Amino acid sequence: MNKYIFPLTLGGLGIGTTEFVIMGLLPEVAAAMGVSIPTAGYLISAYALGVVVGAPLLVGMSTKHNPKKTLLVLMAMFTLFNGLSGLAPDFNSLILLRFLSGLPHGAFFGIGAVVASQMAKEGKQAQSIAMMFLGLTVANLAMVPLVTLVGQALSWRFAFLFVALIGAVTVFFIHKWLPDQQADSSSSVKSELQFFKTGKAWLILLITAIGFGGLFAWFSYVAPLSIHVSRFSPSFVPYIMLLAGIGMVIGNILGGILADKMRADKAAILLFLLQVITLLAVFFFSDNQYFSLILTFLCGLLAMAVSSPINMLMITTAKDSARMGAAFMQAAFNVANSLGAYFGGLPLAYGLGFNYPSLAGAIMALGGLALSVVFILKYKTEESSPAAYLPAH
Numbered sequence: 570m571n572k573y574i575f576p577l578t579l580g581g582l583g584i585g586t587t588e589f590v591i592m593g594l595l596p597e598v599a600a601a602m603g604v605s606i607p608t609a610g611y612l613i614s615a616y617a618l619g620v621v622v623g624a625p626l627l628v629g630m631s632t633k634h635n636p637k638k639t640l641l642v643l644m645a646m647f648t649l650f651n652g653l654s655g656l657a658p659d660f661n662s663l664i665l666l667r668f669l670s671g672l673p674h675g676a677f678f679g680i681g682a683v684v685a686s687q688m689a690k691e692g693k694q695a696q697s698i699a700m701m702f703l704g705l706t707v708a709n710l711a712m713v714p715l716v717t718l719v720g721q722a723l724s725w726r727f728a729f730l731f732v733a734l735i736g737a738v739t740v741f742f743i744h745k746w747l748p749d750q751q752a753d754s755s756s757s758v759k760s761e762l763q764f765f766k767t768g769k770a771w772l773i774l775l776i777t778a779i780g781f782g783g784l785f786a787w788f789s790y791v792a793p794l795s796i797h798v799s800r801f802s803p804s805f806v807p808y809i810m811l812l813a814g815i816g817m818v819i820g821n822i823l824g825g826i827l828a829d830k831m832r833a834d835k836a837a838i839l840l841f842l843l844q845v846i847t848l849l850a851v852f853f854f855s856d857n858q859y860f861s862l863i864l865t866f867l868c869g870l871l872a873m874a875v876s877s878p879i880n881m882l883m884i885t886t887a888k889d890s891a892r893m894g895a896a897f898m899q900a901a902f903n904v905a906n907s908l909g910a911y912f913g914g915l916p917l918a919y920g921l922g923f924n925y926p927s928l929a930g931a932i933m934a935l936g937g938l939a940l941s942v943v944f945i946l947k948y949k950t951e952e953s954s955p956a957a958y959l960p961a962h
Contacts, residue, residue, distance in 0.1 A: 571700070576745075577685055577700075578703050579738065580647075580704065581681075581704025581705045582707055582708050582712060583651075583735035584678075585707075585708025586732050587616075587732040588674070588708075588906075589709060590716045591728075592613065592791060593791070593792050593806055594720045595793065596793060597724075601724075602663065606793055607914040607917045610913070612663065613785075613906060613910040614911055616667045616670060616903070616906070617906035619674070620674040620899055620902075620903035621904055623671060623672030623675060624674070628675070628676045628680065629893075635750065636680055637749050639680055640747065641743050644673065644736055644739050645736075645740055647670065647673045647736045650666050651733040653666050654666040655728070655729035674903070678895055678899050680896075682892070682895045684747070685700070687750065709814035710811070710814035713810055714807040714810045715807070716732070718807040721807070763890055769944075772947070772948075775940055777879055777902060778904040779933055779936040779940060780837075780841055780938070780940065781872070781876075781905035781937065783844055783848055783909065783931060783932075784909065785905055785907075785909025786848075786909040786910070786926050786927065787848055787909075787930040788813070789909060789913050790926040791806075792809075793923045794926070794927070795809050798922060798923050799861040801858065809865055812869070813868065813869035815866065815869070816866040817869040817873040818873070819870055820870035824836075824873060824875060827877070827878075837879055837882075837937075838941045838942060838945065840875035841875060841935075841941055844871045847868055848868065849928070850864055851864045851927035882944075909929075909933065912932075913926030913929050913930060
């Protein structure tokens with residue numbers, strides 16, 4: 570790996586860890602804070618809403634500033650608020666700190682993607698950006714299960730303190746290794762927002778926010794699903810998270826291959842359809858431990874597979890506004906996170922079983938499928954290759 574990209578990869582590792590580790594620790598946080606598991610699920614929504622607010626706001630504020638210094642500030646914010654999350658005295662303060670922790674998320678990836686592409690050799694821009702997002706993949710595969718295990722064995726607070734440590738190390742390596750770059754004097758908020766004038770971009774964001782909510786409706790409550798429906802012991806939850814992470818890594822690869830073999834919008838339709846079927850299978854068959862493990866793997870695989878065509882559609886649309894486009898896609902993914910956690914928690918609030926969030930997820934994935942059909946009927950997909958590919962988180 571190019572050492573200049575390493576700080577961005579490390580930042581992705583920290584961001585991916587803090588975003589997803591809470592899902593495996595919901596029972597522990599709920600018990601410690603004296604709230605129900607559905608109420609603890611609002612911590613997921615709070616972080617996601619922070620991303621939605623922070624992505625356009627912080628990218629807009631950074632258009633005239635040095636990218637390296639901006640990334641340092643963003644990661645310093647990330648480190649501070651995650652560290653304070655580990656020290657939160659009550660549930661209300663933890664909700665606020667989760668919101669603040671999410672603010673730098675989208676802006677870091679939006680600005681980082683542009684910086685990574687500018688540092689790459691000619692013809693290697695996509696590989697350079699992919700290396701930055703490798704941190705998210707490693708977070709899902711290894712760090713989330715590991716930190717979940719630490720949080721269960723010691724305290725959920727150590728999970729956030731560990732993330733803060735990753736953030737602090739990232740700040741050091743950004744300062745030490747990331748080359749200094751001049752701010753683009755021609756860039757402005759107005760120019761970055763130009764791509765939002767098209768209905769096509771808004772439809773892509775809507776597909777992302779609704780369709781990916783299906784994943785988060787299931788994944789947000791995967792720990793209680795595994796414990797109360799599949800009857801695995803709580804100590805086995807980190808391994809279930811690991812299995813989902815393996816599925817996501819493989820799905821990301823397969824999704825890229827599929828997106829190369831067929832049009833991106835058609836690939837999205839196929840993958841959303843498979844996601845609907847799989848989430849329905851989770852609802853009906855999770856009481857069988859063997860089926861539960863297979864379906865956990867498949868849900869992770871399909872969730873990441875569909876990210877490739879969706880991102881390709883947005884990148885083609887964003888064109889010269891890639892930084893804001895990447896940031897808003899992060900916001901859309903986290904709207905999906907928030908909506909998924911909310912709608913997945915509604916059946917639980919009404920006393921239904923922990924398999925019902927997957928049914929809510931199937932309905933949301935069906936919404937993504939329907940919107941993708943609308944997209945393919947309304948717009949003709951551009952055949953030209955995008956300048957870069959930005960994987961989902």
